[in-house]
Amino acid sequence: MINGVIYDWEDVRIVLPSGEAVGLTEINYEDGRDVEMRYGKGAVPRGVGRKNYEASGNCTLDSDEFQRLQLVMGGSMYNTPVPIIVSYGGTLKETVTDVLPLCWLTKTSTSAKQGEANVRQIKLDFKIAKPILWNGIPAYTEAGNLIDTIVDVIT
Numbered sequence: 001m002i003n004g005v006i007y008d009w010e011d012v013r014i015v016l017p018s019g020e021a022v023g024l025t026e027i028n029y030e031d032g033r034d035v036e037m038r039y040g041k042g043a044v045p046r047g048v049g050r051k052n053y054e055a056s057g058n059c060t061l062d063s064d065e066f067q068r069l070q071l072v073m074g075g076s077m078y079n080t081p082v083p084i085i086v087s088y089g090g091t092l093k094e095t096v097t098d099v100l101p102l103c104w105l106t107k108t109s110t111s112a113k114q115g116e117a118n119v120r121q122i123k124l125d126f127k128i129a130k131p132i133l134w135n136g137i138p139a140y141t142e143a144g145n146l147i148d149t150i151v152d153v154i155t
Contacts, residue, residue, distance in 0.1 A: 015085040018072040023065030029057030055128035066122040102129035
């Protein structure tokens, strides 16, 4: 927040392979790495076993925005991973940019019901095959050189 102004939807800019998405009405993404408690004798964990890093998300597109993306992807939505860039910011606010690299689209769905003005919105679910860059910082890195990891995620 700067000068009492908080980020709002007007401050969100989302870039897909088809360009800046004007007809995108919702985006959600998350990541995590679970741990499993490791027990031995007694009721207190002796340590933890780390599980795999996972990231996923979804977005909702208007029909025309979905069609633009389909054209850029050559028709098939499931053969090629895509990057998604999400920026939050405006003239009075610091810009924060998250990069979702290598998003593999896994599901496409839509619905329509009586009384709605926008009846053909498309929801895309995706899994993210490389760590999310939360404002330029990778959510997960292997033990090793952070700079090499950042370069690998971007390319």
